[in-house]
Amino acid sequence: MGLHLWRGERHVLNGLSLRLGAGEALQLLWPNGAGKTSLLRGVAGLLPIESGTVRWKGADTSTDYAAYCSDLAYLGHDLALKGDLTAAENLRYSVGLRRQIDAAAISGALQAVGLTAPHDELVRRLSAGQQRRVALARLALWDAQLWLLDEPAANLDAAGQAQVAEAIAAHLSRGGSALISTHQGLPLPAAFNRLSHSPQEFA
Amino acid sequence: MSRPASSLRAASLILQRDLTLAFRRPGEWLQPVAFFLIVTMLFPLALDPELSRLRALAPGALWVAALLSSVLALEFLFREDGRDGTLEQFALSGQSFAWLLLAKTASHWLLTGLPLAIAAPLAAVGLGAPASAIPGILVALLLGSVSLSLLGAIGAGLTLGIRRGGALLSLLVLPLAIPTLVFGARATAMAIQGEPAAAPLYLLAALTVFGITLAPLAAAAAVRISLE
Numbered sequence: 001m002g003l004h005l006w007r008g009e010r011h012v013l014n015g016l017s018l019r020l021g022a023g024e025a026l027q028l029l030w031p032n033g034a035g036k037t038s039l040l041r042g043v044a045g046l047l048p049i050e051s052g053t054v055r056w057k058g059a060d061t062s063t064d065y066a067a068y069c070s071d072l073a074y075l076g077h078d079l080a081l082k083g084d085l086t087a088a089e090n091l092r093y094s095v096g097l098r099r100q101i102d103a104a105a106i107s108g109a110l111q112a113v114g115l116t117a118p119h120d121e122l123v124r125r126l127s128a129g130q131q132r133r134v135a136l137a138r139l140a141l142w143d144a145q146l147w148l149l150d151e152p153a154a155n156l157d158a159a160g161q162a163q164v165a166e167a168i169a170a171h172l173s174r175g176g177s178a179l180i181s182t183h184q185g186l187p188l189p190a191a192f193n194r195l196s197h198s199p200q201e202f203a
Numbered sequence: 204m205s206r207p208a209s210s211l212r213a214a215s216l217i218l219q220r221d222l223t224l225a226f227r228r229p230g231e232w233l234q235p236v237a238f239f240l241i242v243t244m245l246f247p248l249a250l251d252p253e254l255s256r257l258r259a260l261a262p263g264a265l266w267v268a269a270l271l272s273s274v275l276a277l278e279f280l281f282r283e284d285g286r287d288g289t290l291e292q293f294a295l296s297g298q299s300f301a302w303l304l305l306a307k308t309a310s311h312w313l314l315t316g317l318p319l320a321i322a323a324p325l326a327a328v329g330l331g332a333p334a335s336a337i338p339g340i341l342v343a344l345l346l347g348s349v350s351l352s353l354l355g356a357i358g359a360g361l362t363l364g365i366r367r368g369g370a371l372l373s374l375l376v377l378p379l380a381i382p383t384l385v386f387g388a389r390a391t392a393m394a395i396q397g398e399p400a401a402a403p404l405y406l407l408a409a410l411t412v413f414g415i416t417l418a419p420l421a422a423a424a425a426v427r428i429s430l431e
Contacts, residue, residue: 044295045294045295046291046294046295046430046431047431048431066297066298066299067297069295069296069297070207070297072295074291074292074295076288076291077288078286078287078288078291079287079288080287080288080289080291080292081287082220082224082287082289084224084227084228085220085223085224089220089223092216093216093217093219093220094289094292096208096212096213096216097208097213097216097217097292097293097296097298097303098207098208098296098297098298099206099207099208100206100207100208100212
């Protein structure tokens with residue numbers, strides 16, 4: 001498809017073309033400034049693409065963008081968590097925009113990511129790693145098919161990184177796909193895992 | 204397997220969320236209304252405190268103070284949600300972005316516009332308005348504050364990505380607010396003089412309806428540009 005994306009005067013993505021199948025993960029291990037975040041945001045529709053198309057299930061995503069969005073989960077640098085709400089409240093208000101959700105599902109998801117903080121603790125009092133776990137719980141609750149993850153394991157300890165990898169592996173085994181920007185590379189099941197070290201591989 | 208959320212449900216969640224946050228952090232939304240009361244209190248102190256002259260100045264003083272206070276409040280409309288990535292998630296939620304921003308603007312109005320409208324009769328009486336003028340002033344400020352919030356949403360969306368956007372925000376919003384100011388001040392003056400203020404109030408209501416229909420679309424386009 002040949003994606004081109006500009007940031008100001010810089011041609012960040014130059015004729016990039018890639019394909020992601022069901023149950024497949026592509027990890028971008030590109031160097032800093034190579035355009036990992038731009039690619040993820042462009043695929044999500046948050047950045048305008050100069051030329052080329054993003055297709056999802058064979059259809060151009062711009063024709064029915066709302067339907068594409070409901071299949072899409074984007075986890076960026078900013079976690080979109082409110083410091084003055086508790087973890088459960090954060091999930092209720094953010095997941096609730098997309099789908100109906102009950103309190104049991106929320107507390108289940110928080111337990112699944114190993115968030116051990118008291119349930120009435122405000123998110124701003126949680127550590128950076130714990131906040132990441134809340135965002136990870138939200139990702140699971142969103143129930144989307146395509147995950148776009150920007151540095152999902154940042155700020156996480158070894159156990160947390162293993163948990164991220166586990167969550168992604170579970171997502172892949174359900175037939176989901178994931179496009180991941182990462183520095184260290186996450187240990188995912190080898191059969192469905194592709195690694196890319198530079199954008200030139202897709203030119 | 205999961206049922207999607209209706210747009211009404213989404214809007215009510217945004218309202219609940221913003222009210223919960225405001226309840227935990229009351230300083231933020233009390234500032235603009237306190238600013239409004241203090242500015243209107245300065246007028247009788249700085250000007251000739253003779254009642255008839257104060258009364259003549261009251262509509263202008265009220266509306267300029269209301270305008271400045273609502274611009275001050277706009278700082279809180281999108282800034283935080285823009286900074287922490289919440290607006291990005293709104294844009295990707297599959298719901299209509301304009302609708303979600305309308306819900307956000309509605310909660311912002313409940314927290315800043317409504318207190319302003321409630322405080323306005325108090326400030327007006329302080330400026331020598333008779334008690335009979337209170338209903339007219341209340342209605343004028345209720346309508347006016349809604350349209351100021353909506354206009355402000357466009358400006359707040361445009362200045363979202365700018366680090367110190369406050370001054371630029373007021374430069375953008377204040378000229379757009381001139382019609383609201385003109386009709387609002389006119390309605391207030393007529394209410395104070397004891398004349399029926401229906402005509403300017405209708406015009407004010409028309410401006411508000413115009414704002415409700417178009418401002419969310421413009422704000423959504425503006426916020427999308429700022430998110431890039």
